Amino acid sequence: MCGIVGYVGPGSSLEVLLGGLKRLEYRGYDSAGVAVLSPEGAIGSRKRAGKLGVLVDDLSASPIADGGTGIGHTRWATHGGPTDGNAHPHFGDDGRLALIHNGIIENFAELKAELLEAGEQFESETDTEVAALLVGRAFRETGDLTEAMRRTVERLDGAFTLLALHQDAPGVVVGARRSSPLVIGLGEGENFLGSDVAAFVEHTRRAMEIGQDQIVTIRPDSVEVIDFAGNPAEASEFEVAWDASAAEKGGWPSFMKKEIDEEPDAVANTLLGRVHDGATALTELDAVADILTDIDRVLVLGCGTAAYAGLVGKYAIEAWARIPVDVELSHEFRYRDPVLNERTLVVSVSQSGETMDTLMAVRYAREQGARTLSICNTQGATIPRESDAVLYTHAGPEVAVASTKAFVAQVTALYLLGLHLASLRGTLDAEGVAAQLAELEAVPGKIRTVVDSASARIAELAHWMSDTQSVLFLGRHVGYPVALEGALKLKELAYIHAEGFAAGELKHGPIALIEPGQIVFVVVPSPRDPSSLHKKVVSNIQEIRARGARVIAIAELGDVAVVPYADEVIRIPLAAPLFEPLLAVVPLHVFGMELATAKGLDVDQPRNLAKSVTVE
Ligand code: F6R
Numbered sequence: 001m002c003g004i005v006g007y008v009g010p011g012s013s014l015e016v017l018l019g020g021l022k023r024l025e026y027r028g029y030d031s032a033g034v035a036v037l038s039p040e041g042a043i044g045s046r047k048r049a050g051k052l053g054v055l056v057d058d059l060s061a062s063p064i065a066d067g068g069t070g071i072g073h074t075r076w077a078t079h080g081g082p083t084d085g086n087a088h089p090h091f092g093d094d095g096r097l098a099l100i101h102n103g104i105i106e107n108f109a110e111l112k113a114e115l116l117e118a119g120e121q122f123e124s125e126t127d128t129e130v131a132a133l134l135v136g137r138a139f140r141e142t143g144d145l146t147e148a149m150r151r152t153v154e155r156l157d158g159a160f161t162l163l164a165l166h167q168d169a170p171g172v173v174v175g176a177r178r179s180s181p182l183v184i185g186l187g188e189g190e191n192f193l194g195s196d197v198a199a200f201v202e203h204t205r206r207a208m209e210i211g212q213d214q215i216v217t218i219r220p221d222s223v224e225v226i227d228f229a230g231n232p233a234e235a236s237e238f239e240v241a242w243d244a245s246a247a248e249k250g251g252w253p254s255f256m257k258k259e260i261d262e263e264p265d266a267v268a269n270t271l272l273g274r275v276h277d278g279a280t281a282l283t284e285l286d287a288v289a290d291i292l293t294d295i296d297r298v299l300v301l302g303c304g305t306a307a308y309a310g311l312v313g314k315y316a317i318e319a320w321a322r323i324p325v326d327v328e329l330s331h332e333f334r335y336r337d338p339v340l341n342e343r344t345l346v347v348s349v350s351q352s353g354e355t356m357d358t359l360m361a362v363r364y365a366r367e368q369g370a371r372t373l374s375i376c377n378t379q380g381a382t383i384p385r386e387s388d389a390v391l392y393t394h395a396g397p398e399v400a401v402a403s404t405k406a407f408v409a410q411v412t413a414l415y416l417l418g419l420h421l422a423s424l425r426g427t428l429d430a431e432g433v434a435a436q437l438a439e440l441e442a443v444p445g446k447i448r449t450v451v452d453s454a455s456a457r458i459a460e461l462a463h464w465m466s467d468t469q470s471v472l473f474l475g476r477h478v479g480y481p482v483a484l485e486g487a488l489k490l491k492e493l494a495y496i497h498a499e500g501f502a503a504g505e506l507k508h509g510p511i512a513l514i515e516p517g518q519i520v521f522v523v524v525p526s527p528r529d530p531s532s533l534h535k536k537v538v539s540n541i542q543e544i545r546a547r548g549a550r551v552i553a554i555a556e557l558g559d560v561a562v563v564p565y566a567d568e569v570i571r572i573p574l575a576a577p578l579f580e581p582l583l584a585v586v587p588l589h590v591f592g593m594e595l596a597t598a599k600g601l602d603v604d605q606p607r608n609l610a611k612s613v614t615v616e
Pocket of ligand 1 (some may be wrong): 303351488489582613
């Protein structure tokens with residue numbers, strides 16, 4: 001939530017800042033602003049409510065002088081509504097200092113009272129302004145922007161990334177972070193700061209991650225990192241694994257459409273290099289290898305789509321590795337005095353690696369002695385950095401706010417983990433593991449078939465249904481999390497009431513919702529599955545059809561049993577039952593996107609949301 005960019009160098013800082021903000025806009029889009037130093041060293045600033053385009057138009061209509069030092073911000077409002085006045089930057093030292101912020105300053109009310117008492121005036125309703133005024137006052141005392149930032153952050157509670165520039169410190173931008181994201185981009189004679197690497201990947205793929213409670217000072221030819229006590233600190237360098245074109249729309253009508261089209265690659269790239277001779281090759285897990293045979297429980301933590309991926313993982317890991325797996329929403333776990341110990345492997349699932357609820361849950365788990373593994377899509381993010389081990393998903397940058405390709409990549413990583421545990425613990429023999437991996441490696445091609453064959457029909461259905469008020473999703477076994485994911489996508493993209501249910505739960509209440517015309521998507525288990533689930537779900541379809549539901553079944557090729565009872569059947573290729581979620585979810589992603597499109601909505605930036613939820 002909130003995107004942050006900083007730049008020092010010989011180039012046009014506005015060009016860098018606006019380019020970076022465009023790539024970070026998914027982090028918040030209710031207002032945007034910049035502050036730059038002119039060649040003469042005066043601060044010029046512009047900030048506007050609305051999406052970034054409003055600011056860009058304003059700046060092209062009346063440009064500001066730009067001397068190569070600047071900061072930029074795109075906001076998701078927490079304190080104070082989305083107005084020009086509450087947009088960042090905020091100012092201190094009588095307008096000589098500009099500051100931007102991501103996060104929440106929890107003690108801002110006390111600090112504000114103190115600053116008012118000291119005669120300072122506030123222009124906004126934000127928590128951020130206290131930090132701007134405090135850094136400004138400290139700069140007046142010290143004449144040193146880094147020290148002024150250090151003195152300020154010592155006084156702040158909560159989570160924050162702050163960037164500041166001062167007109168008496170040309171060519172300097174100072175950043176600080178506590179539990180909020182900040183990465184450094186290393187250029188030639190220029191340096192960058194950003195909430196994530198997307199902010200600067202167009203200019204450099206050399207990046208550095210900095211730790212908790214650290215302050216970074218960038219100049220065109222230097223980067224210095226200290227901790228909040230003022231001691232020098234180490235920052236580790238890494239190369240960004242993708243280039244700027246991966247985060248471009250590239251002719252697609254939306255990032256979401258592009259990212260759904262990339263679902264086969266997200267799975268294939270997450271498998272790449274991790275399967276050798278029919279066995280898993282997960283050297284990334286070396287840091288927790290000592291406990292993998294001793295753990296008595298796996299606990300998967302995540303929020304939203306990431307938690308649903310975790311739920312698919314539960315079915316697979318339990319089936320293969322015969323170890324109990326619990327899946328919990330990070331925010332519920334953290335505050336309920338959970339029981340865990342050093343024999344629990346805590347697996348966090350997070351696309352961004354910055355979700356505050358999940359970060360706090362991981363920290364808590366570590367405090368309780370659990371070992372932690374992060375499944376994450378973002379290099380240099382905080383959660384992998386603070387975990388014992390990380391298994392990166394290689395879905396590439398996900399720009400649309402709602403997750404699609406990240407989900408299939410997360411599920412794939414959990415499958416790899418499950419098969420790895422199964423072979424270590426001897427619950428599957430080498431042949432069994434090899435057979436599952438061979439099936440898994442065939443999945444990307446099958447997803448491609450679904451994307452290519454089902455999208456047009458789903459789009460037609462979505463357009464017919466554009467005025468529908470409520471859609472239900474049913475699934476069973478691994479189809480249940482897929483139903484939850486289908487409902488979440490529809491809610492957040494098309495703003496339609498949608499619920500996902502376990503099909504077995506239907507008669508325990510939800511069937512009362514069925515009335516003539518109610519649209520119900522049903523994820524149908526494979527008839528080849530030895531369990532009787534297919535028959536049971538077909539019976540469920542008959543029960544809801546008898547009460548007037550319009551049923552759209554997602555069923556595998558050749559499943560003729562559903563045909564008489566479904567109004568529409570969307571076909572998916574045959575796959576082993578545990579891998580079906582990777583196929584069945586695709587039409588539901590397409591449906592959410594197409595229904596939102598039919599309603600004329602912005603599928604990449606749904607209302608009220610932001611990607612990377614960095615506040616609790
Ligand atoms: C839904 C969606 C969210 C995220 C959730 C966790 O489409 O995108 O539910 O899945 O906010 O985000 P990460 O994976 O970044 O921790």
